[in-house]
Ligand SMILES: [Zn+2]
């Protein structure tokens with residue numbers, strides 16, 4: 632089974648530029664203003680990758696420009712969702728997290744209830760099994776979402792993620 636660890640590495644510049652250009656196109660098509668603040672937020676978001684909450688994004692954005700406030704980050708994230716570049720996800724804690732679309736192929740999530748770490752996985756066997764189950768039930772699948780809740784098996788791994796989260 633292919634397990635992809637939650638990507639914490641930073642995205643490369645061309646990826647970020649490409650996403651920013653797509654966002655600007657969307658903003659202009661809606662007749663909205665393209666502002667430098669929005670541009671900064673979009674750059675920071677796509678550089679971070681992973682599953683990011685509004686608060687986490689705000690914290691990172693403020694390192695680049697401390698004058699950018701919560702409302703601007705929130706509105707920009709929602710524009711990103713509207714543009715289709717970003718997907719909103721809510722796991723067990725109900726907190727909205729945002730993830731860039733098409734960053735990786737379709738994947739599902741394993742969520743640690745102790746430290747909050749989110750692992751990604753995908754498995755062609757799982758997709759085949761779903762198709763089989765659907766067929767047996769006379770059902771057609773449009774999309775699926777699978778979330779597994781549990782805990783990291785390795786206590787050291789779990790603890791290190793907790794410490795990473797606590798770092799402001
Ligand atoms: Zn994901």
Ligand SMILES: [Zn+2]
Nearest residue numbers: 743746783789
């Ligand atoms: Zn954990």
